[in-house]
Amino acid sequence: MxxxxxxxxxxxxxxxxxxxxxxxxxxxxxxxxxxxxxxxIFFYGSALFLQIYQYRYRLHEAYAHDVWDGARKSVAAVWFAQARVWHGYELIGLEKLPNQGPGLIIYYHGTLPVDFYYLTASCLIKKNRHIRAVGDKFLFSIPGWKLMMDVFRVTPGTVHSCIDVINRGHLLGIAPGGVREALFGDENYPIIWCRRTGFAKVAVQTNVPVYPVFTQNVREAFRTPAIGKKLLRKLYEKTRLPIVPIYGFFPVKLRTFIGDPVFPRKDETPDQFSDRVEAEIQQMIFKHQRLPGSILHALLDRFPWKQKTS
Structure with missing residues (x-):
């Protein structure tokens, strides 16, 4: 037995x-x-709660002023707390964004643009300015998202509608690379704009400053598999459906850098202006990003001795 x-x-x-x-x-x-x-989980939840609680007075004022303004700031407080606790998020150059008046924020699109959510939340909490945004059309087809898109003023973004937002004195965030750059970029951080110059047309016609934005390690927070990417790229170009799988949510160090404003020059065409802004973002990538990106090194950036040398 x-x-x-x-x-x-x-x-x-x-x-x-x-x-x-x-x-x-x-x-x-x-x-x-x-x-x-x-x-x-308990300690993480406690840290998250305390990060949100420190802004209780601002949330109370926002709800007293307007219920939807209060809702926006409540969600922003959660995103801001999430950024600080999970990613050790830092925002460098927020003072460059104007306290009043219009501006265009042009950012590099990571696999998931959590850095732009963090930037929007930080700007709303710290400067009391709401950054409007242009989103891909498929976002508006997701069940249950319409109200969120409305509250946070996210629109599909034609040139005409973007000019209207700018003329009303708002900040507007656009990622020219969009879903294509998000899903088909890699750890070498290529800029994939494919001659999309709509933002440049808006800037040239309104003569507003453009603020280039890049977030260090954004492609290490979320990744897309390299296998089958060429085939999925062909399918995307035909269908415009974001059918590439995404994995990650790694707690890597994220730092968002806001560059100096870029103004359209006299007699400059949208194509020429777009090339200048793209060059600015490319320079920010070379300056602030380890290439190729590494998830391990991005995780190690969370430690104090790494932050001092970054």
Missing amino acids: SVLEYAWVVIKELDIPYWQWVVWVFYPILISFLLPLVLL
Whole structure:
């Protein structure tokens, strides 16, 4: 008789329910792994709550002024807390954005633009300015998202509608690379604008400053698999459906850099202006990003000794 068979005979003779015995045997192991996980979730939730709680007075004022303004700032406080706790988020150059008046924010599009959400939340919390945004059309087809798009003033963004937003004195965020740059870029951070110059037409016609924005390690937070990417690119170009799988949400260090404003020059065409802005963002990538990007190094950037040398 084997050891397992003998143990089974003993269990039956002692009249112990099988699953009760299994739980009893593995209980210490489960507890030793689950308790640290529960404590980690508790500490993370506590840190998140305290990050939000410090802005309670601003949230109270926002709700007293307008219920939707209060809702926006409440969501922004959650995103801001998430950014600080999960990614150790830093925003460098926020003072360059005007306290009043229009401006265009042109940013590099990561696999998921969480950095732009963090930038929007930071600007709303710290400067009390809401950055309007241009989003891809498929976002408006996702069930349940329409209200969120309306509250946060996200639009599909034609040249005419963008000019209207600028003329009303707002900040407007645009990622010219859009979904194509998000899904088909890689750790070498290529800029994939494919001659999309709509933002440049808006800037030239309104003569507003353009603020180039890049976030360090943004492509290490989320990734897309390299396998099958060429085929998926062909399918995307035909269907415009974001069918590329995404993985990640790694707690890497994120730093957003806001560059100096770029103004359209006299008699400059939209194509020429677009090339200048693209060159500015490319320079920011070379200056602030380790190439090729590395998830491991981006995680190590969270540690103080790495932050001092970054």
